[in-house]
Amino acid sequence: MTDTTSAAVAEASRRGRPRGSYAKTEARRHKILTAAFEVFSTSGYRAGSLKDVADKVGLTQAGLLHHFPNKEALLEAVLTLRDEESVSRTGALTAQGIEMLRGVVELARYNTTIPGLVALYCVLSAEATDPDHPAHEYFQRRYNWVRSTMTEAFDELARQGQLRSGIAPSTAARQLVALMDGLQVQWLLDNDSVDMPAEVVAFLEAITTEKF
Amino acid sequence: MTDTTSAAVAEASRRGRPRGSYAKTEARRHKILTAAFEVFSTSGYRAGSLKDVADKVGLTQAGLLHHFPNKEALLEAVLTLRDEESVSRTGALTAQGIEMLRGVVELARYNTTIPGLVALYCVLSAEATDPDHPAHEYFQRRYNWVRSTMTEAFDELARQGQLRSGIAPSTAARQLVALMDGLQVQWLLDNDSVDMPAEVVAFLEAITTEKF
């Protein structure tokens, strides 16, 4: 365990040891992540450049690389931050059963307000289907986790007889995830062509006996 | 109209006019398109390079650019060829109503045998959601066409009372397209996680009264 109390930092400083980052540093790193997010969203990871990111923040490439050792680390940081934010924001995954599925509809609605984030995951998940992509395992883990979480929700519905017969909970989960991903592509290509939350509601009402 | 009869070519040759391409040229262009397809599939258009394509064919970059004036033209040629091939192969879209939907299931099954093509459209459609992408309009047109074709099929089902009540044909079409796209991402990330044709069948049987 690293001791990060101020007393310990002061002690370390006296001996010429590493000091913590400055007051503005956290804000700057956040700005960098926002910019990186925008760049990776529109160009993908491979075609998006560190210079594009640095320019958006008002830094040089080298300045940027002072905060993140390399491009891959930057991508990881973006993905981690976005996961934390969306989990803390929606708490979409703490709910269970039907309440969680209502949360999914709400998520679909919320997604229409953040096309950038939708584009990021859309472009990145497609790019990361290549086993050599640095985010390949991240997306494998992510999909496994989302699918299993959704399967649990449909399991509960099935136990209460609210899932239409002939539909396995795991199938419902896979399809719901697939549907949302696919709708996003169509929506990004042409916003007016798809009403995402309405489509999700229609799907859920088709496979369950509930109203959403 | 360009006159391309052999007599006309001969006449043109006598005058030092352009000649047609050589016997092997068509095969070579086809080899180039195959290679380009592979490169764009795994890396996308933006990150995929002409050198990668040229190397696969055993040409130099310059040699490749003798056949296609630039990278964008190469992409267009790949997309056009693939559309022609898949239309002529499956004839998936000549059928109507339920027969066409059965063709969609068959397409999902066939897709599992060509992960490269699936990856191409998956990566490219995501990348092309950016309005500045050269294939942006291509994908807009493509989705509009696919959606309207599918809507017609569901319309016919609805007329025959085979579409579950409460589901609009256009909704069914959008969802079927979205589902297939989304399933492909999950399948590319982990082949064993999804049985694509089975999922499509499950979806169709959930929204219709038919067996698939």
Next chain:
DNA sequence: ATCAAAACCTAGTGGGTACTAGGTTTTTAC
């Protein structure tokens, strides 16, 4: 006020990019 570390820069490295100019080899009609 001092001074060391953090933050950031300039100026590179070696490599890749799409694309071009101009020449050489290969094909093919005559």
Next chain:
DNA sequence: GTAAAAACCTAGTACCCACTAGGTTTTGAT
């Protein structure tokens, strides 16, 4: 066989890439 166009190459353009070495400026605890 000849000649001209097609096919293809070498060698270059100008630019972008991720990343680094080493120096300068800024910060902040003492």
